[in-house]
Amino acid sequence: MAEVVTSLEDATALAQASRPSTPWSHARAMRDKLDASLQKIADGHQNSPIALDDVRAATSLLQRLCLLESDAMLAVPLRLTGGRYGVRHSLATAIVLELMLTRMGTSPSERRTAMNAALTMNLGMHELQEQLYAQAGALSPEQRASVLDHPNVSVALLRGAGLEDRMWLALVTQHHEHLDGTGYPRKLSGDQLWPAAQALMLADRWCAMITERGYRPGAPPDKALQLIVGRTSGVADTSIGRALSDVLGPYPPGTPVRLVNGEVGIVCRRTYDPSAPVVRVMHPTYGPKGPNGVNRLCIESKLRIEACIPAAELGFPIDTEQLWPANGPL
Numbered sequence: 020m021a022e023v024v025t026s027l028e029d030a031t032a033l034a035q036a037s038r039p040s041t042p043w044s045h046a047r048a049m050r051d052k053l054d055a056s057l058q059k060i061a062d063g064h065q066n067s068p069i070a071l072d073d074v075r076a077a078t079s080l081l082q083r084l085c086l087l088e089s090d091a092m093l094a095v096p097l098r099l100t101g102g103r104y105g106v107r108h109s110l111a112t113a114i115v116l117e118l119m120l121t122r123m124g125t126s127p128s129e130r131r132t133a134m135n136a137a138l139t140m141n142l143g144m145h146e147l148q149e150q151l152y153a154q155a156g157a158l159s160p161e162q163r164a165s166v167l168d169h170p171n172v173s174v175a176l177l178r179g180a181g182l183e184d185r186m187w188l189a190l191v192t193q194h195h196e197h198l199d200g201t202g203y204p205r206k207l208s209g210d211q212l213w214p215a216a217q218a219l220m221l222a223d224r225w226c227a228m229i230t231e232r233g234y235r236p237g238a239p240p241d242k243a244l245q246l247i248v249g250r251t252s253g254v255a256d257t258s259i260g261r262a263l264s265d266v267l268g269p270y271p272p273g274t275p276v277r278l279v280n281g282e283v284g285i286v287c288r289r290t291y292d293p294s295a296p297v298v299r300v301m302h303p304t305y306g307p308k309g310p311n312g313v314n315r316l317c318i319e320s321k322l323r324i325e326a327c328i329p330a331a332e333l334g335f336p337i338d339t340e341q342l343w344p345a346n347g348p349l
């Protein structure tokens with residue numbers, strides 16, 4: 020039954036209770052809002068110019084969250100569930116991209132434009148992306164043609180919504196192009212590719228690789244990073260591969276891991292040493308001493324990370340609100 024609001028105080032309390040208050044409640048609210056906005060642009064809805072403004076608003080908030088709560092936001096690619104796969108993927112890619120471009124010294128306004136591109140890059144295959152999420156078999160010739168053309172269709176939809184931003188449109192066009200001209204749809208190469216487009220492509224790949232599909236689990240984050248950075252040559256500038264590596268490290272926040280002492284936990288915070296993050300270990304025997312588990316700084320030899328593990332091997336549910344509370348009022 021709907022709650023009855025009888026006074027101004029009740030109304031204020033209700034508004035505060037329903038307002039996102041942690042980095043992760045913001046991320047979930049953003050996922051749901053983007054779901055509706057991207058659908059409008061993909062459908063060529065008459066309100067698609069307003070939906071574009073919603074995308075810009077999401078980007079501004081995302082940039083602030085990445086600045087203030089970068090570890091919580093970096094866990095989004097691995098831990099955000101629910102809603103459409105395509106929306107989760109775009110949100111995850113935008114977060115990794117923002118942190119890479121910050122590392123590369125890109126200005127805040129250019130980073131916002133790049134995030135706008137990340138959120139809208141796959142509009143041209145909005146429905147197909149959900150089909151492919153669940154499809155184990157090879158692509159049909161029609162599906163393949165749609166995949167190869169989707170950057171062009173995305174640009175057409177964005178123009179149809181009234182977008183004229185040259186950089187935003189160029190990044191969407193270029194998000195599958197390679198430095199050596201082997202990408203698609205235009206086989207651009209070398210200086211024709213914007214550095215931010217190369218960063219977008221690598222962030223897109225990593226997020227796709229670590230995410231489960233309907234028919235297979237996601238790759239462990241350390242293996243995915245190794246594969247992508249190892250194959251950067253010819254695809255993107257090696258300095259951009261390094262930016263990806265610097266931001267993520269082998270064990271980014273949200274990664275389930277096993278330590279050499281046998282304990283299992285979730286990476287919750289990065290440190291100055293990419294291979295030695297802080298891991299929240301949960302164990303029934305800690306009981307009242309630490310109902311939320313204990314943090315292990317994985318730098319001592321007996322506390323090093325041995326391996327990434329599937330989340331199912333943790334033996335406890337992952338509570339994102341508990342793992343990444345707000346650093347302060349949001």
Ligand SMILES: [Fe+2]
Nearest residue numbers: 140141194195
């Ligand atoms: Fe794409």
